[in-house]
Amino acid sequence: MGEVYLALDTRLHRRVALKLLPRNPNFLRDQLRRFEQEARAASALSHPNVCVIYEINETESGDHYIAMEHVEGVTLRERLSGPIPVASLPRRSPQPIRPASFTATSSLKTSCFAPTDW
Numbered sequence: 001m002g003e004v005y006l007a008l009d010t011r012l013h014r015r016v017a018l019k020l021l022p023r024n025p026n027f028l029r030d031q032l033r034r035f036e037q038e039a040r041a042a043s044a045l046s047h048p049n050v051c052v053i054y055e056i057n058e059t060e061s062g063d064h065y066i067a068m069e070h071v072e073g074v075t076l077r078e079r080l081s082g083p084i085p086v087a088s089l090p091r092r093s094p095q096p097i098r099p100a101s102f103t104a105t106s107s108l109k110t111s112c113f114a115p116t117d118w
Contacts, residue, residue, distance in 0.1 A: 021064040
């Protein structure tokens with residue numbers, strides 16, 4: 001949900017990812033609730049495989065956004081668009097994310113972490 005842009009935090013001189021909630025008056029209330037839930041869920045986690053949430057806010061023109069850590073690389077969709085060479089796969093992830101365990105311990109919905117959102 002939303003479009004993600006690369007931006008510059010001019011106060012701290014760092015690159016950030018800005019995720020904007022698309023304007024749709026018919027679904028705004030529900031979208032805003034889910035958007036804020038996503039930001040709260042991600043900000044509640046501290047893990048190397050989860051980006052840091054810096055801010056959730058609204059612009060003067062009424063656009064809602066999440067400012068988050070920018071991570072260089074390809075999107076999950078790009079990574080999975082073709083065959084993945086076996087040699088490039090890790091033998092075992094040193095710090096795996098298990099969304100189900102986060103859900104069980106912190107009442108988070110794993111739908112907040114949809115790969116197409118990244």
